[in-house]
Structure formats: structure tokens, C-alpha cells
Amino acid sequence: MSLNRRIEELNRRHSQLDEKINEEQKRPSADVTVLKDLKRQKLRLKEEIGMLRAS
Template identity: 50%
Template structure:
């Protein structure tokens, strides 16, 4: 997989995580542990995208 394809794939995952966070926040009693985990995953993806963009 080339770098551009990897970045696009990561952007899709980032978007999906963002949607999952929104959905969880809309629940009457959001699960704070799940939100923390989703936010950590989203940040890892964002960091990986930034690293790939910087090296590209």
C-alpha cells in the first residue's frame, strides 16, 4: 500500500471514530470509558496521518 492510500484509509478510520464519538455522546448516559478509548484511538490515527504527511 502506498503512502497516499494509507493516508486515505486512516482518514476514513478517523472519520468513523469521530462518528462513533458523536453517537456515544448523544446517548442519555454516555460511557466515559468508551469515549476515552475512542478519543485515544482517534488521536493515534491523527498522529499517524501527520507523520505520513510530514514524510511524504
């Protein structure tokens, strides 16, 4: 997989996680544990995207 395709895929997954986070936050009884996990995953993707763009 080319570098650009990898970055595009990671960006797509990052956006999907953002949507999941927003959906969870809209729930009346949002699960804090789930939110933390989703945010952690999103941050990992953001860091990986940044490293790939820097290379």
C-alpha cells in the first residue's frame, strides 16, 4: 500500500471514530469508558498520520 493510500485510510478511520464519539456523547447516559477508549484510538491514529506525513 502506498504512503498516500495509508494516510487516506487512517484519515477515514479517524473520521469514523469521530462520528462514533459524537454519537456516544449524544446518548443520555454516555459510557465514559467507551468514550475514553474511542478517544485513545483516535489519538493513536492522529499520531500515526502525523508520523507518516513527516516521513
